Amino acid sequence: xxxxxxxxxxxxxxxxxxxxxxxxxxxxxxxxxxxxxxxxxxxxxxxxxxxxxxxxxxxxxxxxxxxxxxxxxxxxxxxxxxxxxxxxxxxxxxxxxxxxxxxxxxxxxxxxxxxxxxxxxxxxxxxxxxxxxxxxxxxxxxxxxxxxxxxxxxxxxxxxxxxxxxxxxxxxxxxxxxxxxxxxxxxxxxxxxxxxxxxxxxxxxxxxxxxxxxxxxxxxxxxxxxxxxxxxxxxxxxxxxxxxxxxxxxxxxxxxxxxxxxxxxxxxxxxxxxxxxxxxxxxxxxxxx
Amino acid sequence: xxxxxxxxxxxxxxxxxxxxxxxxxxxxxxxxxxxxxxxxxxxxxxxxxxxxxxxxxxxxxxxxxxxxxxxxxxxxxxxxxxxxxxxxxxxxxxxxxxxxxxxxxxxxxxxxxxxxxxxxxxxxxxxxxxxxxxxxxxxxxxxxxxxxxxxxxxxxxxxxxxxxxxxxxxxxxxxxxxxxxxxxxxxxxxxxxxxxxxxxxxxxxxxxxxxxxxxxxxxxxxxxxxxxxxxxxxxxxxxxxxxxxxxxxxxxxxxxxxxxxxxxxxxxxx
Amino acid sequence: xxxxxxxxxxxxxxxxxxxxxxxxxxxxxxxxxxxxxxxxxxxxxxxxxxxxxxxxxxxxxxxxxxxxxxxxxxxxxxxxxxxxxxxxxxxxxxxxxxxxxxxxxxxxxxxxxxxxxxxxxxxxxxxxxxxxxxxxxxxxxxxxxxxxxxxxxxxxxxxxxxxxxxxxxxxxxxxxxxxxxxxxxxxxxxxxxxxxxxxxxxxxxxxxxxxxxxxxxxxxxxxxxxxxxxxxxxxxxxxxxxxxxxxxxxxxxxx
Numbered sequence: 001x002x003x004x005x006x007x008x009x010x011x012x013x014x015x016x017x018x019x020x021x022x023x024x025x026x027x028x029x030x031x032x033x034x035x036x037x038x039x040x041x042x043x044x045x046x047x048x049x050x051x052x053x054x055x056x057x058x059x060x061x062x063x064x065x066x067x068x069x070x071x072x073x074x075x076x077x078x079x080x081x082x083x084x085x086x087x088x089x090x091x092x093x094x095x096x097x098x099x100x101x102x103x104x105x106x107x108x109x110x111x112x113x114x115x116x117x118x119x120x121x122x123x124x125x126x127x128x129x130x131x132x133x134x135x136x137x138x139x140x141x142x143x144x145x146x147x148x149x150x151x152x153x154x155x156x157x158x159x160x161x162x163x164x165x166x167x168x169x170x171x172x173x174x175x176x177x178x179x180x181x182x183x184x185x186x187x188x189x190x191x192x193x194x195x196x197x198x199x200x201x202x203x204x205x206x207x208x209x210x211x212x213x214x215x216x217x218x219x220x221x222x223x224x225x226x227x228x229x230x231x232x233x234x235x236x237x238x239x240x241x242x243x244x245x246x247x248x249x250x251x252x253x254x255x256x257x258x259x260x261x262x263x264x265x266x267x268x269x270x271x272x273x274x275x276x277x278x279x280x281x282x283x284x285x286x287x288x289x
Numbered sequence: 290x291x292x293x294x295x296x297x298x299x300x301x302x303x304x305x306x307x308x309x310x311x312x313x314x315x316x317x318x319x320x321x322x323x324x325x326x327x328x329x330x331x332x333x334x335x336x337x338x339x340x341x342x343x344x345x346x347x348x349x350x351x352x353x354x355x356x357x358x359x360x361x362x363x364x365x366x367x368x369x370x371x372x373x374x375x376x377x378x379x380x381x382x383x384x385x386x387x388x389x390x391x392x393x394x395x396x397x398x399x400x401x402x403x404x405x406x407x408x409x410x411x412x413x414x415x416x417x418x419x420x421x422x423x424x425x426x427x428x429x430x431x432x433x434x435x436x437x438x439x440x441x442x443x444x445x446x447x448x449x450x451x452x453x454x455x456x457x458x459x460x461x462x463x464x465x466x467x468x469x470x471x472x473x474x475x476x477x478x479x480x481x482x483x484x485x486x487x488x489x490x491x492x493x494x495x496x497x498x499x500x501x502x503x504x505x506x507x508x509x510x511x512x513x514x515x516x517x518x519x520x521x522x523x524x525x526x527x528x529x530x531x532x533x534x535x536x537x538x539x540x541x542x543x544x545x546x547x548x549x550x551x552x553x554x555x556x557x558x559x
Numbered sequence: 560x561x562x563x564x565x566x567x568x569x570x571x572x573x574x575x576x577x578x579x580x581x582x583x584x585x586x587x588x589x590x591x592x593x594x595x596x597x598x599x600x601x602x603x604x605x606x607x608x609x610x611x612x613x614x615x616x617x618x619x620x621x622x623x624x625x626x627x628x629x630x631x632x633x634x635x636x637x638x639x640x641x642x643x644x645x646x647x648x649x650x651x652x653x654x655x656x657x658x659x660x661x662x663x664x665x666x667x668x669x670x671x672x673x674x675x676x677x678x679x680x681x682x683x684x685x686x687x688x689x690x691x692x693x694x695x696x697x698x699x700x701x702x703x704x705x706x707x708x709x710x711x712x713x714x715x716x717x718x719x720x721x722x723x724x725x726x727x728x729x730x731x732x733x734x735x736x737x738x739x740x741x742x743x744x745x746x747x748x749x750x751x752x753x754x755x756x757x758x759x760x761x762x763x764x765x766x767x768x769x770x771x772x773x774x775x776x777x778x779x780x781x782x783x784x785x786x787x788x789x790x791x792x793x794x795x796x797x798x799x800x801x802x803x804x805x806x807x808x809x810x811x812x813x814x
Binding site: 007011018021022028030054056057058112 | 597600601603604608611640641647651708709711712713715716719736739741742743744745749753754758
């Protein structure tokens with residue numbers, strides 16, 4: 001009988017091990033597992049554009065990992081993303097005037113938050129905020145990532161329409177996403193070439209929740225990743241006036257050929273085509289604050 | 290004698306793969322006696338035992354065991370019946386997963402909810418009867434052929450069956466073990482009144498133990514009687530079988546065409 | 560049954576048909592086999608727990624080699640941070656269930672076939688019949704059930720070891736950031752599509768097929784030593800073909 005009992009115990013252990021493996025796979029390697037574990041404190045940051053930054057992405061100081069991204073939300077009523085960082089307790093000495101930047105590991109690599117220390121003697125408090133940030137770089141937003149194209153948001157609040165003229169829309173289709181600061185805010189309603197015109201007129205249906213778009217903002221046709229679908233990205237301008245229903249964008253940037261993109265990247269690393277306003281907005285959000 | 294027959298076979302006809310094994314076989318196994326079934330190899334003696342236990346069914350005829358017609362029984366009834374039959378396999382058929390004790394205890398554990406104490410007593414009692422109480426904790430692979438057969442016998446009698454079927458119990462036993470098995474069969478029969486049917490070739494052994502002998506050939510009973518008289522009844526079947534002759538009514542040659550023509554000589558009876 | 564003159568197709572069909580009928584026999588015997596619960600537990604030990612070593616070792620190495628290869632290829636595009644994601648998805652959806660099932664067929668399936676074949680050859684199955692114990696309920700059904708229970712568990716263990724192996728190579732040796740490795744994985748791996756439909760459902764289906772083939776081959780083997788040897792070979796061949804063919808069918812439904 002003891003022999004039989006030992007089989008039962010061994011079998012029980014085996015079954016427990018199997019379920020432990022299931023619990024491990026389910027909680028640690030899937031989307032269920034997005035809570036960070038103890039011994040951390042949080043810092044809030046605001047970015048004009050988070051690009052493809054993901055929850056649980058690393059936070060680094062001088063290239064050394066000090067924590068991870070805990071949450072990414074859109075600040076209500078603003079074209080800003082609020083990113084909550086969970087920093088290890090052992091790194092309590094981050095100066096309050098530090099600058100947080102979204103970087104990309106390599107050309108197509110994943111994004112992470114890098115923190116450059118400031119001069120202040122006071123460290124940022126638990127639950128406090130780093131005021132100075134730099135958003136995800138333009139180039140990265142254009143090349144995108146391997147995963148995740150844009151998806152149109154729901155239209156619970158109704159939509160308003162704005163138009164833009166593009167010399168080249170590439171493969172943009174009606175239904176494609178419209179994004180601001182990397183967050184979907186609407187969709188492309190129609191793409192037409194008006195009689196007698198040489199440019200394509202694109203009508204965008206934008207959620208009314210995001211009605212505060214400066215009227216000198218620019219619209220650009222971007223691609224999610226090298227082989228991803230195309231979408232319209234809106235770069236906010238600095239004007240106090242907002243776009244209203246039926247208005248059109250003054251500044252537009254047409255779809256680029258892949259070869260152009262890579263050529264520009266290799267030559268000067270900063271694409272800018274008839275959109276001087278966007279240049280300033282994208283470069284240094286920190287400076288404006 | 291037919292009145293107290295425990296097994297009654299009537300008109301049993303079985304054809305396997307086009308070969309007629311039994312051709313309207315009639316046979317009675319008397320209750321409380323030791324009956325031997327003999328016959329040339331391939332006459333279906335083991336097959337007959339399988340008909341009695343219901344493992345095989347004939348194409349025609351009936352096999353009655355204690356008044357029940359075996360081929361018509363449902364699986365449940367058949368299993369109930371088998372609990373009252375012991376069967377000793379030619380190669381013992383001990384369960385290799387279990388030791389000797391658990392092998393003998395196996396039918397008890399499967400069919401009863403007896404307390405462990407009682408199972409232990411019954412099993413040791415049966416092992417003592419076959420002289421292997423000391424080997425209770427050996428595994429089947431550690432036993433010699435004779436010991437394994439005795440364990441199988443202990444297992445076959447663990448339910449004190451009314452009928453035990455022995456399939457070639459004497460094959461491969463040394464003279465000492467053979468004598469012990471003979472003695473066991475006789476003792477079980479005399480002390481417990483267990484009816485025994487044994488299939489065997491060994492004439493000398495059969496003569497010592499059997500009350501009644503059936504000689505089967507070509508699917509029929511060709512001779513029967515008590516062993517002493519049967520050997521000398523003068524019929525050509527018994528003369529050939531017990532005398533070991535190649536020529537006689539039992540063909541030594543497997544049915545074949547003309548030998549001369551098979552070898553390619555002209556003039557054969559092709 | 561098939562005669563010797565039938566061609567391969569007819570014989571295969573006859574085998575598949577007999578196998579299907581055998582499955583029905585086993586399923587019918589499962590309620591009766593609950594009386595032999597201990598035997599089922601013992602078989603889970605033999606087919607499941609005893610396969611752990613090989614499954615864990617192979618899972619680790621599969622994960623490691625995937626990590627290495629993916630790192631090598633993805634570094635061409637600067638996308639090494641996707642290593643964890645691709646390792647996890649490849650293992651959960653395909654390699655985990657399929658390789659585990661193949662290992663299981665080789666390790667446990669053959670031993671079940673050989674064991675039942677030997678029981679057949681040494682008349683143990685007939686002896687059970689004679690002791691009024693149904694060998695389908697006592698021998699076949701517990702081994703079948705044990706395989707169906709054990710394979711999904713083994714598949715899960717294989718996957719866990721595979722992810723661990725991928726992490727070991729990717730993060731510990733090649734220096735992918737630990738958070739990047741996990742964050743990409745958790746952002747992409749879906750519990751329903753990858754773990755429930757991938758690992759669990761496939762392993763369960765493979766468990767039924769491999770266990771059925773192993774038990775069937777053992778149960779119907781000719782009672783000779785060559786018969787048992789052929790039956791074990793056939794178990795591996797038939798299981799492997801069945802696993803990969805079924806994998807394709809399942810994938811086309813699940814994807």
